[in-house]
Amino acid sequence: MRRRSSLVPFDIVRKGDSRSFWAKVLLIAAFGLSVFGFATTEQAAAASEGAVYVVPVKQTVESGLASFIDRALTEAEEAKASLVVLDVNTPGGELRTAEEIGTRIRTAKVPTVAYVTGKAASAGAYLTLNAGGIAMAPGTSIGAAMIVDANGQPIENPKYVSFWTSEMVAAAQLNGRNPDIAVGMVDPGRVVELKELGRTKDKGQIITLSAQDALKVGYADKLASSVEEVLAWKGLSDRTVVEFNPSFSERLAEFVTGSGVSTILLILGIAGIAIEMLVPGFGAPGIVGLLSFGLYFFGHAIAGFAGMESIVFFVLGIAFLVFEMFVPSFGILGLLGCAGVVAGIAMAANDTGDAVRSLGWAVLAAAVIVAVFAYIFRRKGIWNKFILRERLSTEGGYVPNEPRESWLGQEGIALTTLRPAGIAEISGSRVDVVTSGEYVDRGTPIIVTAIDGTRIVVKERK
DSSP: OOOOOSOHHHHHHHTTOHHHHHHHHHHHHHHHHHHHHHHHHHHHHHHHHTOEEEEEEOSOBSHHHHHHHHHHHHHHHHTTOSEEEEEEEEOOBOHHHHHHHHHHHHTOSSOEEEEEEEEEETHHHHHHHHSSEEEEOTTOEEEOOOOBOTTSOBOOOHHHHHHHHHHHHHHHHTTTOOHHHHHHHHOTTOOEEEGGGTEEEOTTOOOEEEHHHHHHHTSOSEEOSSHHHHHHHTTOTTSOEEEOOOOHHHHHHHHHTSHHHHHHHHHHHHHHHHHHHHSTTOOHHHHHHHHHHHHHHHHHHHTTOOOHHHHHHHHHHHHHHHHHHHSOOTTHHHHHHHHHHHHHHHHHSSOHHHHHHHHHHHHHHHHHHHHHHHHHTGGGSGGGGGSOOOOOOTTTTOOOOOOOGGGTTOEEEESSOBSSEEEEEETTEEEEEEOSSOOBOTTOEEEEEEEETTEEEEEEOO
């Protein structure tokens, strides 16, 4: 009796059931692949949804930062991120923008942590307090949120101090932090007792906390030397980290909107356009001027400062200035043009006062550049069209009168009656003559008594 093989499938094949066998094999393989693919897809989706976004907050708090953080949080929300880590190192900035960013942070649909890696000063402290948690690196600080003007001088207006104090207090209370410390960061007139630190903030002082002190008073939840330690604190060490950085246009906008760069762009823009209008034909100054103004408005538009109305005012101003050069308007078009240019540039800036000051310096510097350029190329300027430079030279066919001093004392005949001017013949030439006032009849002999340029004075010869 032949022993049956344990390899049943081959037995089946030998019995002629090959089609049924391969159908079963394909069915099993398809099922395995589908299970594997489904598991892989689920893992990928889980990894994507569980990512941690690290967003740098390392610039002055202004509209450009607001749009960047909004874009970062929106993308993190759409990706269903597990956490957004705000890498904070900012000296502060505009309070209105800080309020806007703070609102966006605390209303985010994903968890947030502010990780202070430098200083969270002024408006930066407010942004940090609006996050769901605060981690600080050793050697960092938070606080100094007193309101100051553009020159760094304290603003003591009770209305502004009260408003900003309430905003800081509300941000601190979001996560149960001591509101008195927030008050001490803003108002130098308040006395705040820091029991955990064993000291008191007196009047005239502003609270700034080191990382260790912030941890003691509850203004930091964790000391961390790196983002990895922050993730370990939150139990997210196994998650994918997404470094969310500003785009090229946002970086360009940040560079362009700097006060020094903006002033340089205004100088180049004004000087370039003025040189092209006064000394036409070069092309390069005009191109540089247009590119400079274009960068100025592009950067401020990306940063969220410049709207379409500022660009319209500026373009209209330039158009009026051009028309003033060709259309007599008694200066009206020129005044409208200057007003349009100033309004456009000021409206495009974050701070109107700073913009006007920068524009004033730019006009002075551009005037010097234009004056030097106009002097160097003075023979090509547009003003040459209004200056008569044609010369009546001998080479051009113009022959001046011959000297007639030798005629003095010569005699001739009056060809017409001299009353007292008329025509006489002297040395065979017909010339215009004049007497000293007396009348001389036609045909009377005369004698030359004086020569004054082209004027020949005669009298009757006795």
